[in-house]
Amino acid sequence: MQRLRSKERRLTNMEGSSYNQQTVVTLIKGDHCMSARITLHTLQSAPEAARPFLENAQKNSGFIPNLLGVLANAPAALETYVTVSALNGKSELGLAEREVVQLIAATQHGCDFCVAGHTAVALNKAKLPQEVVDALRARGELPNARYETLAAFAREVIATRGNVSEATYQAFREAGFSEGNALEVILGVSLATLCNFANVFAQTPLNEELGKYRWQPSA
Structure with missing residues (x-):
């Protein structure tokens, strides 16, 4: 009962x-x-x-x-x-860069649980600046050129299912990212997709420990 x-x-x-x-x-x-x-x-x-x-x-x-x-x-x-x-933790991308990818994926997929969880990691472990995390949560342009280039590449990977434009890829390379880093972004998106889709499907409730990082997508 x-x-x-x-x-x-x-x-x-x-x-x-x-x-x-x-x-x-x-x-x-x-x-x-x-x-x-x-x-x-x-x-x-x-x-x-x-x-x-x-x-x-x-x-x-x-x-x-x-x-x-x-x-x-x-x-x-x-x-x-x-x-x-x-x-994914063995990637050449640093923790802060990996968290940019995770937050891009979570916000694009509408996964409130993952946004909260990765906000906690981004702020407390990766030490991403508050303004960068705020922009990621708001799906806005990041106030850091390198992070924004990474975010733009990740967004396009998701939106095009990997069919990224040459211009976006070249901007990514010119920002100092390698061919391997491009595949590491795809690895991060793949990991995020499992988590994001599972949470959205299950309607996973947020742990109390993550409550202060609660996120709701903007209209």
Whole structure:
């Protein structure tokens, strides 16, 4: 039998002002939660093959991002995400550049969960300037020429499914990016597509730990 648990909390955005108070509803069934569409697994409820990945996330982050709880429904998908994330981390592109790609993809795909998660990484780990992150979240032009060239290339990769114009590619190369970097952008977009599409499909709820980075697409 399902229990309906409802609670209210005040969320704070990245500029420090408060969002309107809202009621967050979670369905609890047994020892796992239900997102709007799909089971949100915990360490206790996850398939055995998925549990090591959730345990590592808990150990490294102090909590299990709900994306992983969703992907745990298909352990192969969860393992793919973890494996490709690690490989993406070996790119010649730096962390800040990789986060530009992830935020471009997440905003283009309308994934509010991934925008929040990568905003946290961009600000706290990659140390991207606040104004750059704000522009990424607003889908605007970045106030940094190199990052904007990277962002423009990533946007066009997504919009054209890889059929990037010669002008955009040449601008990318002239900004100091290599042929390999172009493929690394595509790698990053591929990783983001798995996460973005899974979250949009599952309607993944945002973890409380990411609440202050909540994002809503502009009209």
